[in-house]
Amino acid sequence: MEDITHIPQLTLQLFGFDLVFNTYTILMTWIVMAALIIFAFLATRKIAFVPNLFQVVGEMIVSTFYGLTRDALDDELAKKYFPIICSLFMFLVLSNWLGTFPKLEEPTKDLNTPLGLGLMGFFIAHYAGIKAKGFKKYAKEYCEPMFFMAPLNIIGELSKVVSISFRLYGNMVGGAIIILVVSHLIYSLILPPFLMCFFNLFIGTIQAFVFTMLTLVYISVQVK
Amino acid sequence: MPFDTQTIISIASYGGAGACMGLGAIGAALGVGYTGGLANEALSQKPEVSGTIVKNMLIGQAIAESAAIFALVIAVLLIYLSPPVTNLLTASALGAAGLCMGFGAIGSGVGSGFPAGEVCLAIVRQPAITGRLTTNMLIGSAVCQTPAIFAMVVALMLMFLDVNNLSVNPTWAALLGAGLSTGLAAIGSGLGGGLAGGASVSGIARQPETFGKVTTIMLVGQAVSQTPAIFGLLVSFILMFKAFPETTSIAAPMALLGAGISMGFGGIGPGIGNGFTAQSAVKWVARNEEASGILTRVMLVGQAVSQSTAIYAMVVSLVLIFVI
Numbered sequence A: 001m002e003d004i005t006h007i008p009q010l011t012l013q014l015f016g017f018d019l020v021f022n023t024y025t026i027l028m029t030w031i032v033m034a035a036l037i038i039f040a041f042l043a044t045r046k047i048a049f050v051p052n053l054f055q056v057v058g059e060m061i062v063s064t065f066y067g068l069t070r071d072a073l074d075d076e077l078a079k080k081y082f083p084i085i086c087s088l089f090m091f092l093v094l095s096n097w098l099g100t101f102p103k104l105e106e107p108t109k110d111l112n113t114p115l116g117l118g119l120m121g122f123f124i125a126h127y128a129g130i131k132a133k134g135f136k137k138y139a140k141e142y143c144e145p146m147f148f149m150a151p152l153n154i155i156g157e158l159s160k161v162v163s164i165s166f167r168l169y170g171n172m173v174g175g176a177i178i179i180l181v182v183s184h185l186i187y188s189l190i191l192p193p194f195l196m197c198f199f200n201l202f203i204g205t206i207q208a209f210v211f212t213m214l215t216l217v218y219i220s221v222q223v224k
Numbered sequence B: 001m002p003f004d005t006q007t008i009i010s011i012a013s014y015g016g017a018g019a020c021m022g023l024g025a026i027g028a029a030l031g032v033g034y035t036g037g038l039a040n041e042a043l044s045q046k047p048e049v050s051g052t053i054v055k056n057m058l059i060g061q062a063i064a065e066s067a068a069i070f071a072l073v074i075a076v077l078l079i080y081l082s083p084p085v086t087n088l089l090t091a092s093a094l095g096a097a098g099l100c101m102g103f104g105a106i107g108s109g110v111g112s113g114f115p116a117g118e119v120c121l122a123i124v125r126q127p128a129i130t131g132r133l134t135t136n137m138l139i140g141s142a143v144c145q146t147p148a149i150f151a152m153v154v155a156l157m158l159m160f161l162d163v164n165n166l167s168v169n170p171t172w173a174a175l176l177g178a179g180l181s182t183g184l185a186a187i188g189s190g191l192g193g194g195l196a197g198g199a200s201v202s203g204i205a206r207q208p209e210t211f212g213k214v215t216t217i218m219l220v221g222q223a224v225s226q227t228p229a230i231f232g233l234l235v236s237f238i239l240m241f242k243a244f245p246e247t248t249s250i251a252a253p254m255a256l257l258g259a260g261i262s263m264g265f266g267g268i269g270p271g272i273g274n275g276f277t278a279q280s281a282v283k284w285v286a287r288n289e290e291a292s293g294i295l296t297r298v299m300l301v302g303q304a305v306s307q308s309t310a311i312y313a314m315v316v317s318l319v320l321i322f323v324i
Helices: A024-043 A052-073 A075-098 A112-133 A136-144 A147-185 A193-224 B006-043 B047-080 B088-125 B127-142 B144-159 B168-206 B208-226 B227-241 B249-288 B289-322
Strands: A009-014 A019-021
Touching: A019 A024, A024 A075, A024 A112, A024 B047, A052 A075, A052 A193, A052 B289, A075 A112, A075 A193, A075 B006, A075 B289, A112 A136, A112 A147, A112 A193, A136 A147, A147 A193, A147 B144, A147 B227, A147 B289, A193 B208, A193 B289, B006 B047, B006 B088, B047 B088, B047 B127, B047 B144, B088 B127, B088 B144, B088 B168, B088 B249, B127 B144, B127 B168, B127 B208, B144 B227, B168 B208, B168 B227, B168 B249, B208 B227, B208 B249, B208 B289, B227 B249, B227 B289, B249 B289
Parallel strands: none
Antiparallel strands: A009 A019
């Protein structure tokens, strides 16, 4: 159980402050980013009417998510927010799949990754809301239905960050713990690899999609 | 008969195992029975596709049963895993693990029965798109299992928690509260997710071309239905990993137990309520595809209001943990 909850850390002293780096998580995040950049390079290198394999996959992802963004926001805003939505999904999906390979781990298994992405979505949504409606109308919505409900409305908004990040984290850590316990109970021939495929590839894809869609819908609720 | 520490730990682990499997069997059995019933109805309407219906019924039932299998795994572990520590806290942790998994399996078991049952009726309506219906049912049922997985995670963490350096008096209640918080809160979330999944399968059977939009709104609705279970998980994590100072008073442990009970019971209603909202939204997206944008937004706002009761419960829990 310890090797699941343990995160390798590197602490640096800087002007009297402790700077803590979760080394393994950062390394895994870099691997994901490198893979995404290589994929983007291969997909856009030779754009042709008859596309190559990478271009097909890239076009499929881009057109699917552009359609989803346009359904949730209107055409104008969709152009603006589509890149972040699409790259969020691609980053999360690769992160969740990474644990399938030996010696590698999902960066989403460290709570800091989903929490950071959740906070990013939260700030983007509220920035979009203020920009679309103006600060006065934005602030007035917190005093619905009565002005004394404002503290609870604010807690409700903040709890969205908690729920979106703990959902991803709980699913990924849950899968990892179940795989670990099952591999201790039986010889790892059939069941643990099957469970790994189920939790990383299937649940990981679904949760990445859910995270992306919730971020998108939060933006859409704030804008409209 | 002397009551030494070892005896008390054995009592807790056997009692926990019994509660775990007993409670865990409730939900899955209900879900599986519901699926079987709808499969019979479907068969009577169209006996010529009986092979497909029975196959889908068995797949759906296998998924609905997995919540009970989680409970079985935890129960077997509780019986055969003899903990080496001789600390009274182990007893509390093992009992809490059993209760957590037992309660946590109820909702997911019933919930994943809904999509599995609806898929049988949907095949009667649209035999040509069986593959798409099965895919949708698999996604819906698998997402329904998330609350049960959360309960299993908390149960396993409780069983393997290192309790040697913890203070006995308030922590026993904290561990019990951690088990109850996730376990009870998972009931509503599992059930609510199932309602959305069932509506999605029958909606796709009505209009197969809405597959993408219906699946998307189903996933969003199910994810928001699971928020109470996630709050329960959060309260459990705080109760398990926060260090509490040793005390002789009875008030501190009761506050921690109360925190778990508050979040646990407080999560049941919002989970089911969010499920109702998601069910209707999914149903109407399937009938009126153009309105999917506004339906998604209204669903989310409605769920946020329904969620506020879970947030009250969480606020009370956090006050009980951190203030008292």
